[in-house]
Every structure is written in structure tokens, then in C-alpha cells.
Amino acid sequence: MKMANFKQLIKKIEAAESVHELKHYHQELFQLPNSPLLSHTPVTHIFSSLNHVHDLLMQRAIQIAEKELKSLNRGKCPEQWCFYLLGSAARSEQTIWTDQDNGILYLCSSEDAPQCKRYIDTLAVKITAYLHDIGYKYCPGNVMATNPRWTKEATQWIEAMTSHAQACSPDDIRYLYIAADLRPLYGDDTLIFHVQKQLYQLINGSPFTTSRMQTHTAVPKVPLNALGVVHGERWGEHSGEINIKTSLYVPLINSIKYLAIRHQITATSTLERLEALKNKGIITERIFKEIEEALITSLYFRLYSSLDKEDSANYIHFEKLSKQERKALKSAMKLAKHWQGKVFHWNGANQDE
Amino acid sequence: MDLKDISYALDSLWVIIAAILVIAMQAGFALLEAGSTRMKNSGHVAGKQILSFGLVSLVFWAFGYAITFGDGNAFMGLHGWFVSGIHGGHSGDISFSPLDNGSIFLLFQTAFAAVSLAIAWGGFAERAKLVVYVTFGIIFSIIIYPIVGHWIWGGGWLAEMGMQDFAGSTVVHLTGAIAALIGTLLLGPRIGKFNKNKTPNVIPGHNQVYTVIGGIVLWIGWFGFNAGSTVSTADGFFGYVALTTNLAAAAGALAAMIMAKILGGKADISAMVNGVLAALVAITASCAFVEAWAAVVIGAIAGGVTYWTSIYFEKKGLDDPVYAFSVHGIAGIIGTLSTGFFASGRLVEYTGVGDKGLFYGGGFHQLGVQALGVIASGVFVAAISFVVLFILKKTIGLRVTPEEEISGLDISEHGTYGYPEHLDPQFMKVD
Missing domain, CATH: 3.30.460.10 (Beta Polymerase, domain 2)
Structure with missing residues (x-):
């Protein structure tokens, strides 16, 4: 095609x-x-x-x-x-x-x-x-x-x-x-x-609702530990694989969605929401670019994990990825984990760390 | 009563208390294993501990003790069947033990043999026939455990070489674990454990609280196991052994939890319990030979490594329901080899067994002896277990039918459910 x-x-x-x-x-x-x-x-x-x-x-x-x-x-x-x-x-x-x-x-x-x-x-x-x-x-x-x-x-x-x-x-x-x-x-x-x-x-x-919605952004957790080890599924048909949806995509889109709601951004595409957050000055250009890259990485792996067959959509075998892909995925997961934590503790101020 | 009599009485009292503590470990195994397996097998898994202890008590009294501690050759003991000649008190016709009172030492050693068999059963859980437990249990208690015990504790060839296995990382734990491994391999995985693409499924235990309490009971019982193995009180050395035992267990708990968090992402409770047990297994050989700091290191290594091996073996297609081979086998090897590195000069001199380890200037000698002990014991247990279980497999069969396995061993082997209210038979029918 x-x-x-x-x-x-x-x-x-x-x-x-x-x-x-x-x-x-x-x-x-x-x-x-x-x-x-x-x-x-x-x-x-x-x-x-x-x-x-x-x-x-x-x-x-x-x-x-x-x-x-x-x-x-x-x-x-x-x-x-x-x-x-x-x-x-x-x-x-x-x-x-x-x-x-x-x-x-x-x-x-x-x-x-x-x-x-x-x-x-x-x-x-x-x-x-x-x-x-x-x-x-x-x-x-x-x-x-x-x-x-x-x-x-x-x-x-x-x-x-x-x-x-x-x-x-x-x-x-x-x-x-x-x-x-x-x-x-x-x-x-x-x-x-x-x-x-x-x-x-x-x-x-x-405030109670927004606070509860903010708490909700903490899950699902990005399965990456402090030493940079990616945790695959331990049991089941997809043992040893990573669920790209829950491991990277959802943590990113939920935290961005939360900020979009808080700032009355009506766009529904995550990239558009991200751009609107940048344009409103909620996030800096640097953060925007970092998250955009991680989000595109998550979309890339979501697309590729859905190509083979329907049943295994969302699952990828980390060890079977190329070195470059592994590096990109790990980097995106690291960023998503960091970003998820920042949104969880977000106090409304522009934070550029 | 002179000081010698008082000392003798105190030693006797301490060893019988230690024996009771080790016997109480059967309760620990019952809780640990039942909690770690499914509700439909809970009565069976717990109940077999009594079967196991009853069987070992009789067989070890009749034959096992003589083969382990009786006079004989470098391979096995040949005297003292039915512990003949033991009358109690200072003067028996025969004396096999550091204590003159053979009946107390018999009780103490029976408890050890029963622990070893309990470990072996872990690999059989949830799918073996009851008759296999009885048949293999008898052979294990007459031939397998006693011969290894004789080699290392009964004046056999490994004892002559100065192998250090204070309370049985190899004699008790590795022996039981190798039998468990052979059983696991010959039985095959439980129904539903692996998918068609060979990926493993979780078969969660039905009660994590039981598992934890079982772990704590075993931790307590281990003070009898290790500190009791001093079989004396006069010099207070049993207190030091209790200390190294406790430090190792504590380090094992934390190391396993940290390892689970790092490798699996979750601070798995079962992993922590197994970490405690692995550490206790490892310090069992070395508790009297190593300094306190080394006990912490040994416990931490055992707790951490066995978490990893339990995942590794599962990935490789081994269905070891309670991770018996990792917790008792791998940790048994770690513990036995540990004295080859960590045995300190002063403690080796005090105990009078073997040589100091590599880190204390002893060179590779002791490490070599320890490694030889592990390999020889492992190969021997594997070979005999395989022959016995293979014959059983080809004659009476090792495994219950798929229908019985799905219904659960409580109902198929014993006629009643461990949790009748939860397992109405109408929900357990097989299509």
C-alpha cells in the first residue's frame, strides 16, 4: 500500500x-x-x-x-x-x-x-x-x-x-x-x-475531582526499574514480552490528557494536546520535544506490534528488537516514567527540569 | 551430681529441644506448601507432612540411622539396625554420636531426615500419586539420604576429606532438592502450567498468609536445625551458630525482595519467603565456620540468586510448584561452597573440621573438597532417584490421571476437600 x-x-x-x-x-x-x-x-x-x-x-x-x-x-x-x-x-x-x-x-x-x-x-x-x-x-x-x-x-x-x-x-x-x-x-x-x-x-x-484524576495518572506504571531493566510479562502466553500499551502508551497519554483537561484544551489527539500545552506555556519547548519523541516511539511500537496478528497486538518481545529499537524504547520508557512522576506531583507551575 | 553430669543433662535437654524445633518444621512445610499450592490440593499437600514424618520415623529408626551413623565402611554404615543396643544414659552397647544418649540423637537425626524428604515432596506437589510418596519415601529414607549422610557425617569418605557441612546444606537440602528435581522432571508439568508456545502460566498458591506463616515457622525451627547441631551447650557456641543463622535469613529476605523488585518489578511476597528459606539453607553448611559478616553475604547471595534461578528454571519449562530445587538445591550448593571461600581460621580450628577458606588464606583446597562433595552427592542422589522413580513410572505410574489432577488430590486421593464449602463437587466435574 x-x-x-x-x-x-x-x-x-x-x-x-x-x-x-x-x-x-x-x-x-x-x-x-x-x-x-x-x-x-x-x-x-x-x-x-x-x-x-x-x-x-x-x-x-x-x-x-x-x-x-x-x-x-x-x-x-x-x-x-x-x-x-x-x-x-x-x-x-x-x-x-x-x-x-x-x-x-x-x-x-x-x-x-x-x-x-x-x-x-x-x-x-x-x-x-x-x-x-x-x-x-x-x-x-x-x-x-x-x-x-x-x-x-x-x-x-x-x-x-x-x-x-x-x-x-x-x-x-x-x-x-x-x-x-x-x-x-x-x-x-x-x-x-x-x-x-x-x-x-x-x-x-x-479540587477533589482534579486531585483524584491526578492520582489516577500514576497507573499503569512503566515497568522499568532504577537500573534501567525492563520487566516483561512473567507469566502467560506473552511471557517475556512487553505490553507496549500499558507499559508506555497509556502512561503518556493519560498524563497528557490530565493536563489537557486541567487547561481546558479541547483537542483530543495526544500530539495536538501536547502542542496546545506548549502553546499555552504549560510545558516548555524542550519538554514538548522530549515527550513528543517518546509518544511517537510509543505509536511506532503500537503500530508495529499490531502488524503481525490481531491476537498479539500490543505485545513486543524486547530481546527480539534491534539494538536501535531497544535503545529508543528504553529511552521513551525512561522519559515516560519521569514524566508520569512529574504530572503526579504537578502543582500548576511551569516546570522545566 | 558433678559438673560433668550437669553438662550432660544440659546437652541432652538442648538436643531434644532442638529435635522438637526441627520436628516443628514439618508444620512450617505443611503451611508453606499448602499455601503455595491450590485449594483443591491443600489437604493433601499439608497432610502428606504427617505421612512423611511417620514414615521416616519408622524407616530411619529401623535402617536409616544405622546406615548413616553405624560402623561400616567409607560408603555406608552396616551396624546398628533398629538402633540395637541403645539403652539410654551414659553407657550404651553402641554409641554413634557426639552424645552418648543415642535415643536423643536418633530423634534429632530423624527430624533431619524428615526435613530432607519433605523437601523432595515439594517437586512432586499437585500431581503425584499417594503410593509414589510412600514407595519413594521408604527408599529415600533407607538408601538415598542415609548414604549421603554417612559420607559427610557418619565418618564416610567425604568426612575423611574434611568436608564442611555443619547442619546439612548438602546432606539434608541438596539431597532432598535433587530428588525433587528428578521427580519434577519425570512427572512433567502440572496441567495448565505451560502454553502451547511453551510460555509459563501462573498457578498461584491459594493462601499467601499460610505461606508466610510457614516461612516464619521454618525460620524458628532452623534454630534447632543449625544451633542444635552443636549438640552441646557448655561453651555457648550454639548461640553463635544461632546468630549467623539469623543474620543470613534476614539478609536473604531483603535480598530476595530487592531482587524481585529489580527483576520482576514487584516486591513479591512469596519471593521474600523463599529468600529467607534459601538463605537458611545456605547458612546451614557454613553457620559454624563463618564470621557474622560472611553470614550476611552468604544469606544475601542465596536469597537473591535463587529468585533469579526460580524464574530461569520456569522459563526453561521446569514446573517446580514450590521452587524446591532453587530454594534447597541451588541454595544448598551455594551454602556448601561458601565455606570454601568464607571459612575463617579461628572457627575452623574451633570446630576441628576441614580447612580455612580461600578468603582466609586457605587456598583452593577446602573449596575443592566442598565442590567434590556437592558433585558426588548430587550425582548419587540423581542417579538413584532416577532409577527408582523411572521404575515406578513404568510400573505403577507416578502421576494421577488428568481427571484426578483437575478434580484435585484432596477429593481423588483422600475423599474429602480441604475446603469443602469452597469446592462444591458440582463445580469440579470433568467434561
């Missing part, structure tokens, strides 16, 4: 008329491992193209579902609604293999509420089923539009988030972190921007 092929693929997806066609185009992404593109294209460009394709595939699936639903006459279409993404999809950091993380928000007058709910619930089932048919597996954690937690009337969604921000149990904090990534994919995006702003305000309005 070449860059030009990406453009051709995009055109074909835009013209697709059925879920079956979309499934076929989704499978073209699996050719990426054999592509010369990988060796001479910056990782960020690959992610950008890849995620653009994922977005288009999902948007076309939603259009098809919406069109079919209108002809079925199930409930009433709300005045405003938007299908949004969460997780790596929302951050435009999906690899080849990716499951679903999504939801729907809508606005509806109270007298039409039951009919609107019926329409949206039916739509949610249809969309998630089509996405599954195309190749986006159902989310094992049930962060999907079919889960009432993530598909709600917008004011109710804000109410639910408010109660999470008040309760602050570990699960509540986890939900707030998940919600903080929301990115509109299809429909009325102003609805999403509006609730995102409200979400950030309600989190920042409670």
Missing part, C-alpha cells in the same frame, strides 16, 4: 453503497504490513492516513444505517444528535486492528423523549452491528453506543458525568477519563463541543 493507494481507498469508501463493500475496503488495510510505506513514511503520517480511513469507513457505515432507519420509521429523529468516538479512535491513534469505542448524544424535547430514545437506541444497535460487520469488534469493556452509559440525551449525560465527578470512586474517575476523549464523528458536532466544554468545567470546578 502506498500513500496514493490511501487516496484511492478513500475515494472508494466515499462511493461505497453497502456494508459489504466497506468490509472489503477495511480489509485492504491489512496489506499495510507488506507495504513499502512503512519504511519511509513518518509514523505520524501513517497514523493520520490510517485514522482518516477508519473515520471514513465508520462515517459511511453510519450514513447507511441512518438511511435504512429512516425508511423503517422507528421512533423520532431528535432535533440534534451526534455519533462520537472515544478511546484511541477519538484520539486518532488507532492501529490496524481496533475495536469499537463510541456513543451517541442527542437533544430532544421532553414530550418527544421516549420516541427520540427509541430512534437513537435502534440507530445505536444498527451502527454498532454494521461496524462489527466491517471489522471493528465489539468493545470488550462495553464502551459503545449500545450501552446507556454512553448514549444519552445530552443534559442527562452531563448529569451522569457530574455524579461521577462527585463520587470519584476509581470507576468514576475511569469514566471521566474515557469521556474526556470524546470526538464527534457524524452528526451535529456542536453538541459534542458543548458537552466537552461543560465536562471540563465541572471537573475543574472540584
Whole structure:
């Protein structure tokens, strides 16, 4: 697959008329491992193209579902609604293999509420089923539009988030972190921007909530000890390997996400968040560059760990990497560990150490 | 009663207390091993300690003691079957021991033999047939343990060479551990331990508190094991041996925890317990020959190294459920070799066994003797254990059926669960 092929693929997806066609185009992404593109294209460009394709595939699936639903006459279409993404999809950091993380928000007058709910619930089932048919597996954690937690009337969604921000149990904090990534994919995006702003305000309005969210950045820990030894998995199918997602990627993205929320940065891509933090003067140019490099390293290994086969996505065998790769990974893990500690103790001041 | 009588009475009392402490180590093994294995095997794993101790008590009295300590040749003892001639008191027909009262020393040594067999069982855990425990236990207590014991403690050829193994890093621990290793190899891994790609799975013990308490009981019992091996009180040397024992154990605990944190990223509790035990195993040979600082070094090395070896052997496909070979075998080797380096001149002179170590200007002589003792004992135990277990494997079979293993040995071998309320049979059916 070449860059030009990406453009051709995009055109074909835009013209697709059925879920079956979309499934076929989704499978073209699996050719990426054999592509010369990988060796001479910056990782960020690959992610950008890849995620653009994922977005288009999902948007076309939603259009098809919406069109079919209108002809079925199930409930009433709300005045405003938007299908949004969460997780790596929302951050435009999906690899080849990716499951679903999504939801729907809508606005509806109270007298039409039951009919609107019926329409949206039916739509949610249809969309998630089509996405599954195309190749986006159902989310094992049930962060999907079919889960009432993530598909709600917008004011109710804000109410639910408010109660999470008040309760602050570990699960509540986890939900707030998940919600903080929301990115509109299809429909009325102003609805999403509006609730995102409200979400950030309600989190920042409670010192207890922000403090709990800050504590949450301490896990998962980067498995690198003071002597620079990387700890692989001890047991299981991936014994001796490293889970790149929990060992490097998540520690980085969570700590950056926390600072983004604290500084009302609405961008959802981690690189964009990082850039915004730099532009706002929260982090210095030097720190920005260091973290950017570590983040790109994590994206590189995430992409490469997903190339072989779906089952082993996220796992890499440290000892099987080239010397240069080992050095880059270790350096990124060291930086991530240091950065994670800094964010954990962040007191709001510009810290350049 | 003159001073000699008082001294004799005190020595006798001390050795019988030490014997009781070593016998109490069976409780430690029961807790340690049951805690480190699964709930469905807990009654079996704990209960076999009583089986083991009962069996050793009879067999060692009848044959084992004579082979270990009886008059004979450089290879084995040949007199004193059923400890014949022991009447107690100062004057027996035969006297095998530093103490005239053979019955006390028999009890003390029985406890040691039982510890060695308990170690061997660790490698058999969770999949061996009960009949194998009985059969192999008898042979182990008649042939394997006593012959090695005779070589080193009973005036055999290694004793003649001046091998230093004060309380049995080789005689008790390495012997048991080599038998455990052969058992582990011939039995094969437990169902579910390894994946198709040969990566290991964790089979966690069901009760870490038991494991910890077991470790503490063993630590306490070890004062009988090592300090009791002075078999005298008059000069207070047993106090010094108790000190080196304790220092090593303490260093082993910390070293293992640090090693676990460095290599595994987590301060693993089981690793810390095993670190204590490995250190105690290592100091067992050297407790009377080394200075206090050296005891700390030996304990730390044993605690740290055996954590690494336990992971290494697991990666290589060895399913040793309670890490018996690392904790008792590798640490036994470390401990036995340690006197070759650390045996101090003054303590060697005091104990009158062997020569001083490399670091005290003794050259390589003692190290060579120690290494020879390790190799000879290891090869002997491995060979006999292999022959016996291989014959058992080909005749009665070593291992329970997969269905029995999945159901658990409590129900399949003994008829009742160790935790009946938690293991309703309807959840234990095999498809």
C-alpha cells in the first residue's frame, strides 16, 4: 500500500453503497504490513492516513444505517444528535486492528423523549452491528453506543458525568477519563463541543475531582526499574514480552490528557494536546520535544506490534528488537516514567527540569 | 551430681529441644506448601507432612540411622539396625554420636531426615500419586539420604576429606532438592502450567498468609536445625551458630525482595519467603565456620540468586510448584561452597573440621573438597532417584490421571476437600 493507494481507498469508501463493500475496503488495510510505506513514511503520517480511513469507513457505515432507519420509521429523529468516538479512535491513534469505542448524544424535547430514545437506541444497535460487520469488534469493556452509559440525551449525560465527578470512586474517575476523549464523528458536532466544554468545567470546578484524576495518572506504571531493566510479562502466553500499551502508551497519554483537561484544551489527539500545552506555556519547548519523541516511539511500537496478528497486538518481545529499537524504547520508557512522576506531583507551575 | 553430669543433662535437654524445633518444621512445610499450592490440593499437600514424618520415623529408626551413623565402611554404615543396643544414659552397647544418649540423637537425626524428604515432596506437589510418596519415601529414607549422610557425617569418605557441612546444606537440602528435581522432571508439568508456545502460566498458591506463616515457622525451627547441631551447650557456641543463622535469613529476605523488585518489578511476597528459606539453607553448611559478616553475604547471595534461578528454571519449562530445587538445591550448593571461600581460621580450628577458606588464606583446597562433595552427592542422589522413580513410572505410574489432577488430590486421593464449602463437587466435574 502506498500513500496514493490511501487516496484511492478513500475515494472508494466515499462511493461505497453497502456494508459489504466497506468490509472489503477495511480489509485492504491489512496489506499495510507488506507495504513499502512503512519504511519511509513518518509514523505520524501513517497514523493520520490510517485514522482518516477508519473515520471514513465508520462515517459511511453510519450514513447507511441512518438511511435504512429512516425508511423503517422507528421512533423520532431528535432535533440534534451526534455519533462520537472515544478511546484511541477519538484520539486518532488507532492501529490496524481496533475495536469499537463510541456513543451517541442527542437533544430532544421532553414530550418527544421516549420516541427520540427509541430512534437513537435502534440507530445505536444498527451502527454498532454494521461496524462489527466491517471489522471493528465489539468493545470488550462495553464502551459503545449500545450501552446507556454512553448514549444519552445530552443534559442527562452531563448529569451522569457530574455524579461521577462527585463520587470519584476509581470507576468514576475511569469514566471521566474515557469521556474526556470524546470526538464527534457524524452528526451535529456542536453538541459534542458543548458537552466537552461543560465536562471540563465541572471537573475543574472540584479540587477533589482534579486531585483524584491526578492520582489516577500514576497507573499503569512503566515497568522499568532504577537500573534501567525492563520487566516483561512473567507469566502467560506473552511471557517475556512487553505490553507496549500499558507499559508506555497509556502512561503518556493519560498524563497528557490530565493536563489537557486541567487547561481546558479541547483537542483530543495526544500530539495536538501536547502542542496546545506548549502553546499555552504549560510545558516548555524542550519538554514538548522530549515527550513528543517518546509518544511517537510509543505509536511506532503500537503500530508495529499490531502488524503481525490481531491476537498479539500490543505485545513486543524486547530481546527480539534491534539494538536501535531497544535503545529508543528504553529511552521513551525512561522519559515516560519521569514524566508520569512529574504530572503526579504537578502543582500548576511551569516546570522545566 | 558433678559438673560433668550437669553438662550432660544440659546437652541432652538442648538436643531434644532442638529435635522438637526441627520436628516443628514439618508444620512450617505443611503451611508453606499448602499455601503455595491450590485449594483443591491443600489437604493433601499439608497432610502428606504427617505421612512423611511417620514414615521416616519408622524407616530411619529401623535402617536409616544405622546406615548413616553405624560402623561400616567409607560408603555406608552396616551396624546398628533398629538402633540395637541403645539403652539410654551414659553407657550404651553402641554409641554413634557426639552424645552418648543415642535415643536423643536418633530423634534429632530423624527430624533431619524428615526435613530432607519433605523437601523432595515439594517437586512432586499437585500431581503425584499417594503410593509414589510412600514407595519413594521408604527408599529415600533407607538408601538415598542415609548414604549421603554417612559420607559427610557418619565418618564416610567425604568426612575423611574434611568436608564442611555443619547442619546439612548438602546432606539434608541438596539431597532432598535433587530428588525433587528428578521427580519434577519425570512427572512433567502440572496441567495448565505451560502454553502451547511453551510460555509459563501462573498457578498461584491459594493462601499467601499460610505461606508466610510457614516461612516464619521454618525460620524458628532452623534454630534447632543449625544451633542444635552443636549438640552441646557448655561453651555457648550454639548461640553463635544461632546468630549467623539469623543474620543470613534476614539478609536473604531483603535480598530476595530487592531482587524481585529489580527483576520482576514487584516486591513479591512469596519471593521474600523463599529468600529467607534459601538463605537458611545456605547458612546451614557454613553457620559454624563463618564470621557474622560472611553470614550476611552468604544469606544475601542465596536469597537473591535463587529468585533469579526460580524464574530461569520456569522459563526453561521446569514446573517446580514450590521452587524446591532453587530454594534447597541451588541454595544448598551455594551454602556448601561458601565455606570454601568464607571459612575463617579461628572457627575452623574451633570446630576441628576441614580447612580455612580461600578468603582466609586457605587456598583452593577446602573449596575443592566442598565442590567434590556437592558433585558426588548430587550425582548419587540423581542417579538413584532416577532409577527408582523411572521404575515406578513404568510400573505403577507416578502421576494421577488428568481427571484426578483437575478434580484435585484432596477429593481423588483422600475423599474429602480441604475446603469443602469452597469446592462444591458440582463445580469440579470433568467434561
